[in-house]
Amino acid sequence: MSRQNLRDRIYDTLIQRIRAGAFGWDDRYVDVSVAAELGVSRMPARDALMRLAAEGYLVPTTRGFVLPRLTPAEILEVFELRRLLEPRAAALAARAMTGGVLAVMEKAVEDGTAAVIAGDGPVLFTASELFRNAWLSVVPNRALVQSIRRYFVQVQNVRLITMREEHTLAVIVEGQRDLLAACRARDAVAASDRMLRFVIEGETAFRRSIPGE
Amino acid sequence: MSRQNLRDRIYDTLIQRIRAGAFGWDDRYVDVSVAAELGVSRMPARDALMRLAAEGYLVPTTRGFVLPRLTPAEILEVFELRRLLEPRAAALAARAMTGGVLAVMEKAVEDGTAAVIAGDGPVLFTASELFRNAWLSVVPNRALVQSIRRYFVQVQNVRLITMREEHTLAVIVEGQRDLLAACRARDAVAASDRMLRFVIEGETAFRRSIPGE
């Protein structure tokens, strides 16, 4: 769905890169560079960057836009948010689940399972994103989904760290499989419970990975 | 707090107007007009307007920026978010409450009480905002606070509607008074419960105000 105006096209391009993890912590986005690379003038690039900053995906510095560097404490704050929002969202999704979305989720779980066996973190990362986008798409509360999406970039950044451990990979796919089962059964309660457990497991794994804790 | 760059100054000016209700439902903000009025060029005005749009204060149309017209369904979605987040936030605030913030809250409740007696909606509106900003400022979870702040613009828009009823005004101040008491006692449980009740009361009042429901 290519939009008409350059601003949104550049926004889409950049956010894809950020989500894909193609953008490092030491890299900087500068409007002129982005504009030159994508063959437009500064203004659309600037608009896109400022929008990304307003949404929390980037932070503006006096020397380019960079990824927000989160302290462990801030990441734990996000986990608290996840505990509050995602169980409910999963419950709503399970209740409103459709066959088409279910199929997408099944495919993602299959790919994720294969990735775990192969020990391939990046592939599992992509599959997780597909899985998540699938069930979020049927949640009948746009405000709730938007809130979840807003912080989820940061969740992905954390995953890139914690997913280096063998055990974590298995936990992720296991959670997805159970959530899929709950959605297939339209069981909102089971979906809620499993999602809460999933978030807590993620938090536990993260706490383990903090050096000084 | 006069910022350095024009963009933020204009942003502050416009958001004040919006919050004060000085901007009507049929009015439009156009960058050239704003720029001419405030004596700057189009770009800072444009940046400010786009930021306001990104934050949900305005919606961009092909003929200027206007106030968002939320459907009742969308507003109810926000109420669901509030039920999920605000009780927890209130609990955290009560536990972490400080004397200085408590004083601000007390002052806001006093002003609000006077406003209810005088039947002055706008003054209560301002007092509510002060009250809310006060307790939010001590919540030790910035991600949570940010999520709440993001949707709160829409809450305020709803309040401007529902606060026309006499009864609603009293309910708001009553809720604030109880919440203040819970915070003073550092009682997180009471704060959580009262906040949940408060949100539900607001939702109920709103449902009543919907014509076709």
Place this chain on the structure above:
DNA sequence: CTGCCAGAAAAAGAATACATTTCAAGAAAT
């Protein structure tokens, strides 16, 4: 009288040019 089409005007999108700020590297002085 009504409906449709064309043209004008208004507003946003985009590009370019100009100004200001900030960081950092290097030189000079202590």
Place this chain on the structure above:
DNA sequence: ATTTCTTGAAATGTATTCTTTTTCTGGCAG
């Protein structure tokens, strides 16, 4: 050798101008 000041490059902020898109209006035809 270290610190501080100067200077310049890099990046952001602001302004102006041109282009594109959309809407409103007026006139013409059915």
